[in-house]
Amino acid sequence: xxxxxxxxxxxxxxxxxxxxxxxxxxxxxxxxxxxxxxxxxxxxxxxxxxxxxxxxxxxxxxxxxxxxxxxxxxxxxxxxxxxxxxxxxxxxxxxxxxxxxxxxxxxxxxxxxxxxxxxxxxxxxxxxxxxxxxxxxxxxxxxxxxxxxxxxxxxxxxxxxxxxxxxxxxxxxxxxxxxxxxxxxxxxxxxxxxxxxxxxxxxxxxxxxxxxxxxxxxxxxxxxxxxxxxxxxxxxxxxxxxxxxxxxxxxxxxxxxxxxxxxxxxxxxxxxxxxxxxxxxxxxxxxxxxxxxxxxxxxxxxxxxxxxxxxxxxxxxxxxxxxxxxxxxxxxxxxxxxxxxxxxxxxxxxxxxxxxxxxxxxxxxxxxxxxxxxxxxxxxxxxxxxxxxxxxxxxxxxxxxxxxxxxxxxxxxxxxxxxxxxxxxxxxxxxxxxxxxxxxxxxxxxxxxxxxxxxxxxxxxxxxxxxxxxxxxxxx
RNA sequence: UCCCCUGUAGCUCAGUUGGUUAGAGCAUCUGACUGUUAAUCAGAGGGUCGUUGGUUCAAGUCCAACCGGGGGAGCCA
Numbered sequence: 001x002x003x004x005x006x007x008x009x010x011x012x013x014x015x016x017x018x019x020x021x022x023x024x025x026x027x028x029x030x031x032x033x034x035x036x037x038x039x040x041x042x043x044x045x046x047x048x049x050x051x052x053x054x055x056x057x058x059x060x061x062x063x064x065x066x067x068x069x070x071x072x073x074x075x076x077x078x079x080x081x082x083x084x085x086x087x088x089x090x091x092x093x094x095x096x097x098x099x100x101x102x103x104x105x106x107x108x109x110x111x112x113x114x115x116x117x118x119x120x121x122x123x124x125x126x127x128x129x130x131x132x133x134x135x136x137x138x139x140x141x142x143x144x145x146x147x148x149x150x151x152x153x154x155x156x157x158x159x160x161x162x163x164x165x166x167x168x169x170x171x172x173x174x175x176x177x178x179x180x181x182x183x184x185x186x187x188x189x190x191x192x193x194x195x196x197x198x199x200x201x202x203x204x205x206x207x208x209x210x211x212x213x214x215x216x217x218x219x220x221x222x223x224x225x226x227x228x229x230x231x232x233x234x235x236x237x238x239x240x241x242x243x244x245x246x247x248x249x250x251x252x253x254x255x256x257x258x259x260x261x262x263x264x265x266x267x268x269x270x271x272x273x274x275x276x277x278x279x280x281x282x283x284x285x286x287x288x289x290x291x292x293x294x295x296x297x298x299x300x301x302x303x304x305x306x307x308x309x310x311x312x313x314x315x316x317x318x319x320x321x322x323x324x325x326x327x328x329x330x331x332x333x334x335x336x337x338x339x340x341x342x343x344x345x346x347x348x349x350x351x352x353x354x355x356x357x358x359x360x361x362x363x364x365x366x367x368x369x370x371x372x373x374x375x376x377x378x379x380x381x382x383x384x385x386x387x388x389x390x391x392x393x394x395x396x397x398x399x400x401x402x403x404x405x406x407x408x409x410x411x412x413x414x415x416x417x418x419x420x421x422x423x424x425x426x427x428x429x430x431x432x433x434x435x436x437x438x439x440x441x442x443x444x445x446x447x448x449x450x451x452x453x454x455x456x457x458x459x460x461x462x463x464x465x466x467x468x469x470x471x472x473x474x475x476x
Numbered sequence: 477u478c479c480c481c482u483g484u485a486g487c488u489c490a491g492u493u494g495g496u497u498a499g500a501g502c503a504u505c506u507g508a509c510u511g512u513u514a515a516u517c518a519g520a521g522g523g524u525c526g527u528u529g530g531u532u533c534a535a536g537u538c539c540a541a542c543c544g545g546g547g548g549a550g551c552c553a
Binding site: 026027029030031032033035044046048051064077078079080081082099100101102103104105106107108109110112113115116167168204225227229230231232233234235236237240241242243338348349350398399400401402445446447448449450451460461472 | 477486487488502503504505509511512514515544545546548549550551553
């Protein structure tokens with residue numbers, strides 16, 4: 001059915017035209033006024049039903065959630081809440097929504113309740129705003145990389161490489177689980193499986209992206225990623241989307257510059273293109289925070305935070321400097337930290353939060369971590385103790401980006417494999433890259449959902465993805 | 477996986493030291509009103525108190541196990 005998106009009918013320029021709209025009823029007030037939403041904008045269009053032209057029977061079926069289309073003239077509104085409205089002449093009800101059963105009402109629901117109604121939560125203002133912004137961020141990611149000379153690479157979702165050490169993996173198999181073929185010594189006979197070897201869902205496209213970068217120069221991946229960790233937190237998913245740029249002839253500083261420029265670009269894109277949705281989420285956050293104690297509220301509003309990030313440089317410190325700051329901090333001296341702070345140990349959430357939310361109050365890039373707490377492929381620094389790693393931490397979410405300059409020297413990488421107990425035959429292709437035209441290169445991984453949390457102000461990662469996959473949860 | 481909190485109407489919640497027939501607001505239904513803005517006003521219906529077992533004359537309330545949800549931690553993006 002040919003029809004006009006509501007987003008185009010809200011300002012005065014089309015007043016006087018005959019229009020057709022389709023959408024879902026948010027409320028039907030006073031037996032006369034329909035608030036209609038079609039997903040093209042967070043705002044509703046008001047339809048005015050002349051009671052004399054529409055029977056009681058028709059009006060009775062106009063309930064919250066029903067799908068309708070309407071034809072009529074767009075006129076200047078007589079009421080105060082909107083500039084335009086539709087004087088309806090024809091009305092069609094496509095699908096009723098039984099008010100006794102339809103669970104979504106024109107009032108506040110908890111995020112937990114809506115999470116159980118995953119098929120209907122798109123109909124709410126909050127989630128439609130989140131998913132419009134999510135789309136915009138997807139577009140902004142591709143736009144940024146395309147405009148900066150990067151090529152998108154589709155790295156495999158099913159992978160035979162298992163030495164990345166990035167986390168627990170989901171096994172992929174076509175073997176009959178009720179009758180698994182065994183070898184003579186009682187182990188699973190993987191030779192009979194689909195790929196003739198163990199296969200898993202990818203935990204990262206990085207190693208493959210490196211191969212592409214060392215030919216195409218600048219590449220990025222943007223795809224689904226799977227971690228079979230039993231993580232029950234507001235910032236972990238079993239299935240999430242990750243963005244992984246990889247750049248040849250780049251060092252750790254180039255990498256930081258790229259990450260910061262990228263973050264500022266996509267945040268600015270949201271501010272410039274999704275003002276209505278952000279305004280709504282900004283207001284929602286203020287309302288939600290009214291019930292919280294002062295010290296748990298954000299000092300800046302959502303939109304103020306985004307503007308701040310778009311306009312200010314990130315703080316850059318080394319791991320060693322971070323340890324010094326922590327050891328000289330008030331909470332350390334008053335023994336408020338639960339975990340010890342000393343050079344060589346990994347930073348805990350409480351330490352990261354102090355640095356980002358209390359000390360610097362802005363995104364922080366921490367570099368040059370001890371080699372022992374980072375992955376085997378990260379480039380060893382000249383001090384022999386640290387590697388050229390970088391994590392970007394943002395207020396409220398924590399780690400949003402993790403990256404590094406990669407070890408390009410074959411002999412050092414081979415030593416690292418030994419140290420980390422990674423058999424060379426598992427990563428021969430990755431090592432080969434260092435044999436033939438090796439060069440320094442760097443990249444990072446950015447959790448897309450964590451970016452969406454940051455941009456929308458949503459506090460649970462399950463509420464920024466349409467169908468969250470978490471332990472014991474895959475209903476839809 | 478660990479620690480803490482929590483589960484009462486469609487939704488959000490109250491329910492006292494265990495004690496009659498289980499409470500409110502919103503939603504729903506009926507009626508009134510008719511330029512409303514989460515419309516308003518009057519009335520009505522709506523409950524296996526997460527599940528199972530236990531203590532007790534008596535359990536929404538106490539105990540145990542299990543199942544869900546939330547917050548925090550670890551792992552990380």
